[in-house]
Amino acid sequence: MLIDPDQLLDLTSELGFRLMCTGAEIYRVEESIQYVLRAYGVHTGEVFAIPNCVIVSLTDPSGHASTRVRRIPAHGTDISLLESYNEFCREITHTPIPVPDALARMDAIQTRHFVYPFPVLLLAYLVGGGFYSLFFGGTLRDGLCGAVCGVAIGLCLWVMDYLRANSFIRTLAGGAVAALCALVLVDTGLGDNMDFITIGALMILVPGIAFTNALRDIMAGDLISGTNKAVEALLIATAIALGTGFVLSAAQRL
Amino acid sequence: MELFTPIYFLPCLYAFVGCVGFAISFNIHGQEIPISALGGAVGWLVYLLSAPLLDNEVEQYFVAAIALAAYCEIMARIRKCPATSYLLISIFPLVPGAGIYYTMEHAVHGENERFLLQGMHTLALAGALALGILLVTSAMRMWTLFHRRHPLRSRWH
Numbered sequence: 001m002l003i004d005p006d007q008l009l010d011l012t013s014e015l016g017f018r019l020m021c022t023g024a025e026i027y028r029v030e031e032s033i034q035y036v037l038r039a040y041g042v043h044t045g046e047v048f049a050i051p052n053c054v055i056v057s058l059t060d061p062s063g064h065a066s067t068r069v070r071r072i073p074a075h076g077t078d079i080s081l082l083e084s085y086n087e088f089c090r091e092i093t094h095t096p097i098p099v100p101d102a103l104a105r106m107d108a109i110q111t112r113h114f115v116y117p118f119p120v121l122l123l124a125y126l127v128g129g130g131f132y133s134l135f136f137g138g139t140l141r142d143g144l145c146g147a148v149c150g151v152a153i154g155l156c157l158w159v160m161d162y163l164r165a166n167s168f169i170r171t172l173a174g175g176a177v178a179a180l181c182a183l184v185l186v187d188t189g190l191g192d193n194m195d196f197i198t199i200g201a202l203m204i205l206v207p208g209i210a211f212t213n214a215l216r217d218i219m220a221g222d223l224i225s226g227t228n229k230a231v232e233a234l235l236i237a238t239a240i241a242l243g244t245g246f247v248l249s250a251a252q253r254l
Numbered sequence: 255m256e257l258f259t260p261i262y263f264l265p266c267l268y269a270f271v272g273c274v275g276f277a278i279s280f281n282i283h284g285q286e287i288p289i290s291a292l293g294g295a296v297g298w299l300v301y302l303l304s305a306p307l308l309d310n311e312v313e314q315y316f317v318a319a320i321a322l323a324a325y326c327e328i329m330a331r332i333r334k335c336p337a338t339s340y341l342l343i344s345i346f347p348l349v350p351g352a353g354i355y356y357t358m359e360h361a362v363h364g365e366n367e368r369f370l371l372q373g374m375h376t377l378a379l380a381g382a383l384a385l386g387i388l389l390v391t392s393a394m395r396m397w398t399l400f401h402r403r404h405p406l407r408s409r410w411h
Contacts, residue, residue, distance in 0.1 A: 010273035078281045079339040086336055115281055125298045128275030131256060136352055150275075199355045204273070204279070209342045212384040219388065241358035249362045 001015065003040050005060040007099040012036055013068035016047070016054040019085050024076030025213055026225045031052065032089045051228045074167065076125040082108045103156040118158065125154035125204055133200025138193055142200075145191035149201035157204075167232075168239050174205045175243025183251055198244060205240050207233040262302055262315040270295040277343045286339065289329055293344025297322030301348065311375075312382045318348055319386025327394045337394075341387065350379040 012033045019029045019106045033056060037045035045058035088109060092102055094146040116124070129150020134143040156177040160170040178201040185191040210233040220224030273291035282290060301318035308314050322344045323337075330337035353376030402404035 008340065028336070047264075061361075077342070079286075079342065080281050080283045083335055083339060114283065116278060121279060124275040124278035128272050128277070128279065131268045131272035131275065132351075135265055135272055135347065195352075195359070196356060197351045202355060203276070203346060203349070203351050206346075206349050206354065208349050209338070209345050211380050212341075212345070212387050215381075215384040216391070217389055236352050240354055241361070244355065245358045245362050250361070 003042075003099065005042070005058055005064075008037070008040055009056055009058060009066055009068045011099050011102055012045075012047070013054060013056045013070050014103065015070065015089065016049065016056060016086070017070040018110070019089075020049070020051075020054060020072045020083070021075045022079075022082035022085060023075060024082050024085075026051065026217055026222060027220065032086075034215070035093045036048050036089065039096045050225050051212065051232075066237065075099055078115075081109075081113055082185060084105045122151055122154045125150040128204055129153065129201040132195050132201075132203045136196045138200065141190060142196045145185040146184065146200035148185065149178045149197055150204060152177050152181045153204050168235055169173050169188055171205050171236050171239035172243040175240040176247050177243075178202055178205075179244040179247035183247060190246060199216030202240055202244070205236070207236045210236070262299065265302065266295040266299050269298045273343050274335055276346055281337055282339065282340060282343065285336065286333070290326075290343035291341050293322050293325050293329070294347045296325045299345040310382065312378050315348060315379050315382040316386045319383045320390055322348070323367045323390035327390060337391065345383070347388070348379075348383055350376045353379060368381075369390040 015036060016029050016033050019032060026049050030047050033047040033049075033054075034045070037043075037047070037056075037058065042058050045056065047057075052072045054070045054072065055067065059065045059067060085106070087106060097105075123126045126147045127150075130143045130147030131148075133146025134140070138146065153174045156174050157170060160173055165173070179198050181192065182194050182197040182201070185197065186194045191197050210229055214226050214229035214233055216226075217223075217229060220226075270291050273294035274287055277287045277290050297318045302316050304314045304317045305383040308317065308381075323341065326337045326340035326344055330338055353372065356374055357369060357372045360372055362368075
């Protein structure tokens with residue numbers, strides 16, 4: 001298929017941008033773009049991605065090179081959207097369609113996409129916080145308190161997102177709110193163990209798979225991405241510790 | 255059955271339900287929710303079952319990580335979804351959140367030696383977890399490349 005290099009660059013850089021914003025791993029973004037370029041018959045294309053930037057470049061038959069750079073803003077993780085774009089990518093790699101159609105289909109994916117409403121999200125935090133308090137060894141009353149702390153973190157994260165706080169401040173505030181709630185609940189005699197309640201609720205904030213992905217990048221030789229994400233994971237863990245630690249040491253003084 | 259005694263069954267149940275909550279918070283839909291949450295229960299069950307066989311927690315974490323990554327990779331093949339979406343949720347029971355908390359607690363109380371010990375232990379757990387998962391995903395990737403028939407189709411997880 002003969003195709004305009006500019007259009008192809010638009011498509012691939014947009015795809016890379018959107019994949020990154022769903023929280024896809026670096027290798028997935030780079031491979032997806034490479035496959036799409038090859039599917040459209042371009043073998044002189046290069047792609048380079050790091051956690052906050054995607055660069056796609058290709059040379060057309062006349063020897064003229066063009067490049068697109070997309071900066072990736074702060075983003076969360078949306079697995080269902082990631083799966084949709086992954087599926088879309090597989091399809092256009094298998095049977096390439098004209099670029100405007102492909103762009104229109106990406107927009108359709110974005111508009112058709114379903115996100116849980118905020119109350120459902122709060123319910124999820126409630127269940128998550130509560131059951132992880134039980135999981136770490138808390139009593140039934142600790143579980144209930146953990147659920148309350150989970151909701152408190154959910155509300156706090158919502159306020160922080162509204163205020164466009166960065167992820168460090170966001171996590172710090174979340175940790176502080178969780179510790180404060182747990183402290184109050186234990187003090188009023190509703191909860192039994194301060195530590196189980198806090199840890200259960202904190203699971204909402206922990207970096208989770210981020211550290212694993214960072215090590216994967218480092219082992220694969222993507223040192224910039226890897227160290228970038230490893231530092232991010234450590235920073236989030238530090239923010240959790242600082243947030244809860246601040247409340248605990250303040251409570252000690254009182 | 256030994257598996258259904260409360261010491262094994264209850265924590266796994268808690269891990270499962272907790273993971274369902276986190277699956278929703280990462281916007282996972284439909285059937286993927288119980289599948290990814292089950293991974294969390296599988297990982298924790300292996301962690302508990304390996305306790306009598308291995309003498310330290312880091313090794314237990316490593317074995318549990320291998321088991322849960324294998325579960326996620328197999329499910330990803332069956333459901334034709336990225337394995338990451340299952341891993342992201344299944345890993346939660348094993349994430350050393352408690353380690354972060356206790357490290358902080360020792361720091362607040364000014365117990366420097368215990369702070370360092372707990373901090374190193376937490377890092378070791380995170381490392382064992384990552385290593386176990388990476389071992390399985392890399393092995394799986396090599397296996398797919400080896401059996402590749404449709405070059406463009408089968409390389410995605």
